Amino acid sequence: MHTSGPALAQRAARRVLEAVLLLLAVGTIVFFLEQLVPGDPAIAILGGASAHPTPSAVEAVTHQYGFDRPLLAQYWSFLTGLLHLDFGESYTLKQPVLEAIAGQVGPTLALTFTALAIAWVLSILATLATAGRRGAWGRLGAGVEAAAAALPQFWLGLVLLIVFAVRLHWFPVIGSGAAGLVLPALTLGIPLGGFLAQVTRDEFETKLRQPFVVSARARGMSDAGVRARHVLRHAALPGISLSGWGLGSLVSGAVIAEVVFARQGIGQLLVTAVTARDLPLVVGITFVVALVYVVANLLTDLAYVAVDPRLRSTIGATA
Template identity: 50%
Template sequence: MTRVLGAISVLWAVATLTFFAVRLIPGDPAQAILGGPGSQASTEALASVRAEYGLDQPLLAQYVAQLGRLATGDLGRSYALNMDVAPLVMGQLGGTLLLAGLSLALAWLLALALAIWSTRGGRLAAQVGSGLEIVSAALPHFWLATSLIVVFSMWWGVLPPISTSGPAGLVLPVVTLAIPLAGFLGQLMRESLLTALESPFVLSARARGESEHGVRWLHALRHAALPAISLSGWAFGSLISGAVVVETVFARPGLGRTLLNAVTVRDVPVVVGVVMIVAVGYILMTVATDVLSRIIDPRLRLP
């Protein structure tokens, strides 16, 4: 029950913050419905649209009506596209989930490899690994995407500069999202792995004659991965936010690009719909990582 109430609270907070944040953007939503500021809509047409969509009501009344629709699963209709938000968002969801899933998997592989190498290669490897983690975690998605396009598309010509339908079109977007996340996860894994290697259960395993390979892979690494697994829910949200930039740079359809376009034209129902779907995904990912952590570490199952 506590988890259910917590999930409902998160969804309510997300819906509330998104609704009021979009309202603070300069411009008139009624103009978005009629084609944008360049439509030169008449005063009568604007008034008619405001009345039809309830935009002439006080802001609090609009907010309550929005919450009521969301409570019944109704995401409303897009102001700019004049279509239901639910099929619009769900049609873009698959591409973004594929991008985020592949990026998370690659980030885990890179972070795991870097953590193992930096803790086994001596002092120099530890310093180099720490430097790579810090630099990677600090790289902006826009700069990294542009750099990868210049190198792999313009200079070498081995990968397309925009996201095509084939596997090659996914490489640069996935790498762009994975590298900064790998830097963060690598830092966390390396510190956790070093702590685990000095723990009593590792010393006991070595005293029993366990090989160094077995100590690392069967004991230390499992415990070292727990903090990173717990933060994978946060990582999912980070990847979705990064997808706004990546999908725009690589001209890739998805939730991120849809959200950016909706914010630009003040399409409130689409903005709220995208953010709510992302919030639900974040909650589900958090629950999944919690279950996985309990499977890996039986101590977490204790009351």
């Protein structure tokens, strides 16, 4: 048992190394994809063709940003900057990329973590109330979960906006405070909650047939106590393992919610950066999203072990 600490540290170190390689791969892919986009980046920096930049201005910008250098030389400079966590300066915002992202990442993270919390609350409530129940109640729960998981986020966001903001005036159409966070978070959280509930339900119904459930009921524990204290603990493991993916998908889906609800965040910033061919800003935002995936999956590993202590001995034995 004493080997679990070093084993967990070794596992975390491996995940960090994998994360570094993944981030470098992501940056490389984005760099070369940007080179395939038609058009002159110097013209985009100068406001696009509609701004009618002069040839001398285009030439000056091309030389300033090194667009006239060989592609491999540009890539080497780009890679060197990544290794030093230097994403350069945004072409359009004229400020360091990390500074631009830092100003927008807060609202996006608040949205994604709130949506993840909503998803888990909905999943747990649906599972405890309907999983393993006979008759129409159990079928209704399964049907609602499937319908929620299939909801398109963009459509759901528009429906919530029209019903609860425009018609009922319960929430602001555009808002940055707590009230303005509710509808965007529900837009992202409801479909994910349906998906997590489906996964948790399957495992929950399997665990209900295990001997430890029969033993707990034989000791006089109520049905609600058995479901909440014993079965849910084991049934939540598949959902926990998928939460890392879920959090990453929420960061990606934040682009949709931020557009529908006109919220600030890195989603809006990414749309602007891609439109303007602002490579440093695109790469920086891509790195932030990839980093969220990596950190979320690492925390998922630790949470998985915390929920099921039996895994600690398994990790120690395989280290």
